[in-house]
Amino acid sequence: MTINQHSCEGKTEAELIRLARGEAEYFICIMRRFEAPLLRYIHRITSVDDDEAADLLQEIFIKAYKNLNAIDETISVSAWLYRATRNHVISSYRKQLARPQLLQNNDDEFISTIASDVDLSLATDQILLRERLNRALSQLPDKYREVVVLRYFEEKEYKEISDITKKPIGTISTLLSRAKGELKRLLTT
Amino acid sequence: MNDQKISDKVIEAIKTKRIVPTPRWEFLLKDVVVWALAVLGLVVGSIATAVVIFITLNDDFRYVAGSTSITKQVLLDIPYFWLTLIIIFGAVAIYNLRHTRHGYRYGVLLILGGSIIASVVLGSVVYVTGGAASLEEIFYQRIPFYHQMFIIQGQLWNAPEQGRVAGEVIHVGPDYITVKDVHGAVWEVPTTTYFFKPGQRIRLFGSPTDNTQFQPRVLKPWYREPAFRINFPPQSIWFEVKQKEFNQRTSE
Numbered sequence: 521m522t523i524n525q526h527s528c529e530g531k532t533e534a535e536l537i538r539l540a541r542g543e544a545e546y547f548i549c550i551m552r553r554f555e556a557p558l559l560r561y562i563h564r565i566t567s568v569d570d571d572e573a574a575d576l577l578q579e580i581f582i583k584a585y586k587n588l589n590a591i592d593e594t595i596s597v598s599a600w601l602y603r604a605t606r607n608h609v610i611s612s613y614r615k616q617l618a619r620p621q622l623l624q625n626n627d628d629e630f631i632s633t634i635a636s637d638v639d640l641s642l643a644t645d646q647i648l649l650r651e652r653l654n655r656a657l658s659q660l661p662d663k664y665r666e667v668v669v670l671r672y673f674e675e676k677e678y679k680e681i682s683d684i685t686k687k688p689i690g691t692i693s694t695l696l697s698r699a700k701g702e703l704k705r706l707l708t709t
Numbered sequence: 710m711n712d713q714k715i716s717d718k719v720i721e722a723i724k725t726k727r728i729v730p731t732p733r734w735e736f737l738l739k740d741v742v743v744w745a746l747a748v749l750g751l752v753v754g755s756i757a758t759a760v761v762i763f764i765t766l767n768d769d770f771r772y773v774a775g776s777t778s779i780t781k782q783v784l785l786d787i788p789y790f791w792l793t794l795i796i797i798f799g800a801v802a803i804y805n806l807r808h809t810r811h812g813y814r815y816g817v818l819l820i821l822g823g824s825i826i827a828s829v830v831l832g833s834v835v836y837v838t839g840g841a842a843s844l845e846e847i848f849y850q851r852i853p854f855y856h857q858m859f860i861i862q863g864q865l866w867n868a869p870e871q872g873r874v875a876g877e878v879i880h881v882g883p884d885y886i887t888v889k890d891v892h893g894a895v896w897e898v899p900t901t902t903y904f905f906k907p908g909q910r911i912r913l914f915g916s917p918t919d920n921t922q923f924q925p926r927v928l929k930p931w932y933r934e935p936a937f938r939i940n941f942p943p944q945s946i947w948f949e950v951k952q953k954e955f956n957q958r959t960s961e
Contacts, residue, residue: 541730544720544723544724545720547719547720547723548716548720551715551716551719552716555715555716574714574715577715578715578718578719578722581715581716581719582719582722582723582728585719585723585728585730586728586729586730586731587730587731588730589730589731589732589733589735589736590731590736592810592811594811682813682814686813687813688813688814688815688816688819689814690816691816
């Protein structure tokens, strides 16, 4: 059976997972939907190059396929795949690698959101602000940085961040609040 | 490398390596094991809590104080064995509750608090139905290590020359009981006041009249009887066996 773009359309992720359990080709639909965001996420939490990121993602997809029957119906497929990615990256790479620069030239929207959330004046020059934010983000402890990435860069809701990191929603809320406080402190000193 | 290639490579690997999804039952089995361990931890922790409640409420400190220093007595009376069980099985319960499928959604403090409340509630139920007293007794009768703990505790308290005997009833006669103290001495104790059973731990206050006779002023079970108590069959069988053994030994 050959799966094309048409076979994937109109189907929810949960439906595609159910179909993939019986026919591996349907897993292509899931992979196509999540390749780009997961590659981006890998780049945001590691300093690997494109080839290494692709290798990592292949391993993650194969592991996810093996664990298709473990999917918890109460969490989204997206959260499940982000969790698999996070866990795989943590166990494989993160401790060995330097921190990536989170903010790039085209990240003005993120800069505005973060700056607004930490009550930082936008009067400052964007380039200067990006440099300062990058420096501050790289100084954040891992536990804060992780939730900042998921909230502001991956735009995940608290519930999804909770499902990805396997921490209670209350803890996510506290971590984000402290992360913002720490960011503000780093940006104002 | 473009995105298309990643999914193609993955599908190719799945086909060539004949990778199949792990069967659902393996994940279900893991869930069942985690839940079973969590429940086991809670149940054993609750039972241990029940025994700690029983020991704490029924250790008659009025008769303990004065025999030795308060600090020493308190340290001696702490139910270390049961507290250790609570800690070990409490940790098993909390660890496994945290590792259930949705355990991460609840904070450690919530799980810890919930487990403590559940243990105290369940433990109180076990205590008021008499289960704790019976279980403590069964442990004393059947677990050599636990039996030995009582002997050590009793030896520090037992002092016949000062009017205190700690021991075990080994025979019940019509107007006397025979008590073997924790140092191994056997005392005949005249009494018709109390109902005692062979195998029961006892405290005596009074004075020795000779090397084998002890005139009691006060006879107390080692632990007071709780308000409610269920006597399990194994316990009565044990007492019968013990009585027969003792009768056999004394008749030889």
